C-alpha cells in the first residue's frame with residue numbers, strides 16, 4: 736500500500752524524500768553526539784593551574800600540534816644529508832685566506848670572547864671531549880662547484896650548552912676570525928645554532944688537513960662555502976653584524992642556501 740502523501744510521487748522523488756529524511760536524522764545524531772562529548776569534556780579536570788588552563792584532553796591536542804609544528808619547522812631548514820658512500824674521497828680545496836701564516840700548533844687556542852675582556856681559551860682536546868657529530872652534505876661554493884663531503888666535530892649548539900654561553904647565544908650574531916685576522920665571517924645566530932652547524936676537526940674521519948682548516952674550522956651546511964671559515968682563531972658574539980670578508984666585496988651577507 737502506498738502512503739497517501741506519497742501518492743503521485745515518482746520513484747525518484749520518493750528516493751529523494753527518503754534521502755532527505757536520512758540526512759536529517761544523521762545530522763541530529765551528530766548534534767547529540769557533539770553535545771554529549773562537549774558536556775563530557777567540560778567536566779574533565781584542567782591541566783594544572785596554568786593561567787588560561789584548558790581541559791587535559793584539549794591540552795593533549797595542543798601538545799601534539801606543537802610537536803608536529805616544531806618538527807616541520809626544524810626539518811624545513813635542515814640541509815639534505817647523504818650516506819658515507821656518497822662522500823668524496825678527495826675533497827676539493829678552495830680559498831687560503833688566513834692560512835698563509837705558519838700555524839703555531841702547540842699554542843693554538845680557540846679564543847671565545849664571552850664579553851669584552853673576558854676570553855675563554857679552549858684547546859682542541861677540550862672540544863673533542865664534547866659529543867661528536869658527523870655531517871655528510873653537499874658543500875656548495877658560490878664559484879659554482881659543489882661536492883658531497885664528510886665532516887666531524889662538535890655541534891655549535893652543544894658547545895654553547897657545554898660552556899654555558901646561553902647569554903651570548905641570545906645575541907644576534909657570531910663572528911669568526913682566523914688567527915692572523917686575514918679572513919673573517921659573520922653568521923646569524925639562528926643558523927649557527929642549527930643542529931648541523933659544527934665546530935669541525937675531522938674530514939673523512941681524520942684530522943683536518945692544514946689547507947682545510949686544521950685544527951678547527953666551521954662547517955655550516957645551510958650556507959654557501961664562504962661562511963665555513965677554516966682555521967678558527969677568535970669566536971665572538973654581537974648584536975651588530977660582525978665584519979665579513981666577502982660581504983665587504985659585494986657578496987650577500989646571509990649567503991643562505
Ligand SMILES: Nc1nc2c(c(=O)[nH]1)N[C@H]1C(S)=C(S)[C@@H](COP(=O)(O)O)O[C@H]1N2
Pocket residue numbers: 826827828829830831832833834875876877913918946947960961962963964965966
Ligand atoms: N680561512 C679561510 N676559510 C675559508 C676560505 C678562505 O679563503 N680562508 N674560503 C671559503 C670558501 S669560499 C670555501 S668554498 C670553503 C672551501 O673549503 P674547502 O677548502 O675545505 O673546500 O672554505 C671557506 N673558508
Ligand SMILES: [Mo]
Pocket residue numbers: 829830875876877878960961
Ligand atoms: Mo667558496
